[in-house]
Amino acid sequence: MSRREGNLEDPQADSSVSLLPHLEAKIRQTHSLAHLLTKYAEQLLQEYVQLQGDPFGLPSFSPPRLPVAGLSAPAPSHAGLPVHERLRLDAAALAALPLLDVVRRRQAELNPRAQRLLRRLEDAARQALGAAVEALLAALGAANRGPRAEPTATASAASAAGVFPAKVLGLRVCGLYREWLSRTEGDLGQLLAGGPA
Amino acid sequence: MPAGRRGPAAQSARRPPPLLPLLLLCVLGAPQAGSGAHTAVISPQDPTLLIGSSLLATCSVHGDPPGATAEGLYWTLNGRRLPPELSRVLNASTLALALANLNGSRQQSGDNLVCHARDGSILAGSCLYVGLPPEKPVNISCWSKNMKDLTCRWTPGAHGETFLHTNYSLKYKLRWYGQDNTCEEYHTVGPHSCHIPKDLALFTPYEIWVEATNRLGSARSDVLTLDILDVVTTDPPPDVHVSRVGGLEDQLSVRWVSPPALKDFLFQAKYQIRYRVEDSVDWKVVDDVSNQTSCRLAGLKPGTVYFVQVRCNPFGIYGSKKAGIWSEWSHPTAASTPRSGLYSLFCEMKQKLLLGMSGLRFPIWKSARARAAGRASRGAESRARGRCGASSSSSWAGSRSTRTAPTSASASTTSGVPGCRSRTKPATSTGRGDPALGQTGHGERSCQISSRGAGHPPCHMETQRPNPNWGHLCTLTSGHLSHPQQELGWPLSSNGHNSSDSHVKPPLGAPQWGCVCV
Numbered sequence: 190m191s192r193r194e195g196n197l198e199d200p201q202a203d204s205s206v207s208l209l210p211h212l213e214a215k216i217r218q219t220h221s222l223a224h225l226l227t228k229y230a231e232q233l234l235q236e237y238v239q240l241q242g243d244p245f246g247l248p249s250f251s252p253p254r255l256p257v258a259g260l261s262a263p264a265p266s267h268a269g270l271p272v273h274e275r276l277r278l279d280a281a282a283l284a285a286l287p288l289l290d291v292v293r294r295r296q297a298e299l300n301p302r303a304q305r306l307l308r309r310l311e312d313a314a315r316q317a318l319g320a321a322v323e324a325l326l327a328a329l330g331a332a333n334r335g336p337r338a339e340p341t342a343t344a345s346a347a348s349a350a351g352v353f354p355a356k357v358l359g360l361r362v363c364g365l366y367r368e369w370l371s372r373t374e375g376d377l378g379q380l381l382a383g384g385p386a
Numbered sequence: 387m388p389a390g391r392r393g394p395a396a397q398s399a400r401r402p403p404p405l406l407p408l409l410l411l412c413v414l415g416a417p418q419a420g421s422g423a424h425t426a427v428i429s430p431q432d433p434t435l436l437i438g439s440s441l442l443a444t445c446s447v448h449g450d451p452p453g454a455t456a457e458g459l460y461w462t463l464n465g466r467r468l469p470p471e472l473s474r475v476l477n478a479s480t481l482a483l484a485l486a487n488l489n490g491s492r493q494q495s496g497d498n499l500v501c502h503a504r505d506g507s508i509l510a511g512s513c514l515y516v517g518l519p520p521e522k523p524v525n526i527s528c529w530s531k532n533m534k535d536l537t538c539r540w541t542p543g544a545h546g547e548t549f550l551h552t553n554y555s556l557k558y559k560l561r562w563y564g565q566d567n568t569c570e571e572y573h574t575v576g577p578h579s580c581h582i583p584k585d586l587a588l589f590t591p592y593e594i595w596v597e598a599t600n601r602l603g604s605a606r607s608d609v610l611t612l613d614i615l616d617v618v619t620t621d622p623p624p625d626v627h628v629s630r631v632g633g634l635e636d637q638l639s640v641r642w643v644s645p646p647a648l649k650d651f652l653f654q655a656k657y658q659i660r661y662r663v664e665d666s667v668d669w670k671v672v673d674d675v676s677n678q679t680s681c682r683l684a685g686l687k688p689g690t691v692y693f694v695q696v697r698c699n700p701f702g703i704y705g706s707k708k709a710g711i712w713s714e715w716s717h718p719t720a721a722s723t724p725r726s727g728l729y730s731l732f733c734e735m736k737q738k739l740l741l742g743m744s745g746l747r748f749p750i751w752k753s754a755r756a757r758a759a760g761r762a763s764r765g766a767e768s769r770a771r772g773r774c775g776a777s778s779s780s781s782w783a784g785s786r787s788t789r790t791a792p793t794s795a796s797a798s799t800t801s802g803v804p805g806c807r808s809r810t811k812p813a814t815s816t817g818r819g820d821p822a823l824g825q826t827g828h829g830e831r832s833c834q835i836s837s838r839g840a841g842h843p844p845c846h847m848e849t850q851r852p853n854p855n856w857g858h859l860c861t862l863t864s865g866h867l868s869h870p871q872q873e874l875g876w877p878l879s880s881n882g883h884n885s886s887d888s889h890v891k892p893p894l895g896a897p898q899w900g901c902v903c904v
Contacts, residue, residue, distance in 0.1 A: 242493040243465030244500065250465075252508050299495040301551055351431045352496050353511030 212328055216381050219321045223374035226318055230367035233309045237363050240300050241356045252357045260285040260365055263372055272379050273331040276322055279373040282365070283319030289366060290314040292359040299352065313366060322373060325380075425449050426459075426501050426509035434515040434601040437549065440486040445501035445510060447479045456481040458504030463514075464497050488516045490549030517549035519603030523578075523596040526610045529619045529711050532647060533703070536586055536614060538569070539579035540596045543605065552600040556580040561591040561611060588614050588704075618703050619711035620645035623657065623679075628694045628721035635688035635724045641680045642696050645713070656699040659683070659806075660715070664691035672806060681806035688726030693718040 238245040254262075260282060267275060293310035300306060350358070426447045435441060447456055459481040461468040474482045481501070491497050496513030503509050521543015528538040538556055556569035569580035586592070592614070596607040623642040631637040644655055659672040659681055675681050686692060695718055701710030 240493065241495055242498055244462065244498060247465050249506075251506075301553075302494070351511075352513035353432075353498060353500070356495065356498070356513070357511070 220377040227370040275376045280322040282369040428510045428512040443483045520598035520605045522605040523607040536582045550600040555597045558594045615706045616708035622716035636686045638683045654702045661694040691722045
């Protein structure tokens with residue numbers, strides 16, 4: 190006869206029950222932060238494309254998807270990974286946010302009077318959601334060991350490239366930033382709901 | 387030809403023959419990673435051009451497999467496809483574009499010129515910067531509010547819009563020695579301003595100028611030389627109060643406080659007052675207000691709302707001979723002059739309206755009249771102070787005020803040059819507080835209606851109501867004349883002012899304030 194406290198047939202129920210209240214609160218808090226930052230990232234992207242001028246803001250705009258050193262797009266298989274593994278990848282991607290500072294410096298040359306854009310890029314580069322996710326994973330016993338971004342190389346490339354490639358690169362970075370934030374929000378939501386490990 | 391020095395980009399544009407303003411640079415851009423196997427390079431990369439000039443650009447395709455063709459390539463500029471007739475295939479792998487009479491750039495980050503493959507994919511891009519060199523900045527003005535800092539502002543050159551990001555830098559140095567310094571706190575009082583917060587010397591001249599720079603060149607303003615002590619100004623005088631002068635219908639009293647920031651310095655402040663009628667845009671300026679903090683405006687229209695402002699000029703600081711800089715005007719303060727005899731005509735019109743309500747009104751009116759008649763007599767003649775049916779001997783119906791409006795003459799004339807009147811008698815409190823102060827309080831600003839004697843309908847009650855912009859005004863209420871407001875007025879100030887007036891307690895529920903129909 191299985192006792193409710195020791196139900197071995199449902200590991201997920203066991204893990205969810207064993208979550209300490211403060212840890213659950215922390216997950217909830219981090220999820221809220223991810224949600225808020227996702228909204229900010231959408232606003233940042235909208236403002237960015239507006240200031241670069243058409244065709245950046247046009248729906249038909251399809252620039253080359255330039256590879257960004259240290260920051261890749263989510264793989265198609267990302268959604269099928271366990272939530273802890275997804276969160277590890279999320280944290281690694283969010284750690285590459287110094288790339289946003291590279292974009293900010295270039296935009297400070299191209300759009301020096303766009304104070305709101307520059308401030309949003311600066312705020313985005315400073316946000317600590319990646320660190321918060323890593324702390325959660327550590328508390329869950331699944332510390333992040335993923336690769337770190339190398340913004341230096343990209344920064345050098347960005348400064349040497351022409352203006353148009355720099356605009357495209359900034360668009361790519363802002364887009365990836367929004368995409369990873371959205372995935373992080375979703376993955377944290379799943380963790381909060383006691384999704385599959 | 388735009389003024390100012392030409393930058394390197396514009397100077398290079400002058401190398402070709404002047405009759406052929408074509409620009410062709412052979413700068414190779416960075417290879418672009420295309421969505422497919424082919425990439426391309428646009429030349430020139432990110433050129434800077436004068437408005438009205440022409441551009442010849444090329445898009446050279448290369449990639450895998452070799453032998454990529456220029457056939458099918460096309461151009462867009464800021465997202466709009468360019469007409470095919472502007473393009474020309476130079477060779478198998480190069481498509482050229484000729485643009486003439488370029489307009490100023492649409493955005494400061496540059497116009498986006500893009501080379502597309504046949505399928506629409508982006509092969510390469512280049513940003514065009516089309517604009518004008520900066521004009522010489524003009525109209526530099528500087529001021530200090532505390533003799534420690536300095537704020538300056540200027541106007542961009544005549545054309546203003548350069549279509550390119552133009553950087554303005556305020557520079558300053560001590561005239562006789564010292565190095566150039568650059569102001570760092572910009573946009574403090576507008577887009578073209580800068581604030582120097584500290585480390586300024588007194589009794590020695592500074593040279594100040596503005597440098598404007600963009601991709602096409604730079605320009606420098608004329609040098610402004612000044613001593614900090616000569617450009618001192620203040621905040622506007624605080625606590626400006628405007629009030630009536632007793633019952634004088636053509637005067638208002640203005641009082642203010644000298645600016646506290648400079649109270650420790652020896653200077654002779656000058657003040658200016660300006661005022662206008664509520665529905666006018668024409669200000670009258672009182673210029674002769676020297677080192678005093680009050681003024682009486684005269685020659686005003688009775689029963690009129692006036693807006694009044696005051697400003698200060700702290701000239702003569704530490705013996706400076708310069709005129710000083712006027713402060714901003716204080717926030718407008720409003721007040722109204724008492725009404726004149728003309729109002730009686732208006733009251734008469736209202737009385738006729740009362741006729742239609744006589745059935746309801748008489749019982750109340752009679753009782754009020756009876757009460758008034760029972761009090762100590764103050765004279766048989768009714769002094770309808772609202773000048774409604776002023777004659778005591780005439781029936782109220784259709785009576786016309788015979789009381790001479792004491793200020794009718796002055797109301798119909800305007801004073802000549804505005805000026806401050808000397809006080810012949812101190813302004814007494816007649817129950818009219820300062821509208822600007824929003825003073826209320828029973829009797830303090832009340833107007834009083836008194837109407838005694840048979841045949842005189844009561845004046846229409848004026849009630850004061852607060853107005854967020856103007857303080858308290860006397861306005862006319864109409865209707866509801868069977869309301870106890872018809873009754874005689876209520877006490878003024880507790881000091882027994884106007885003791886000849888009837889003294890009736892306000893009816894229950896009536897507002898505390900009424901207005902004197904004068």
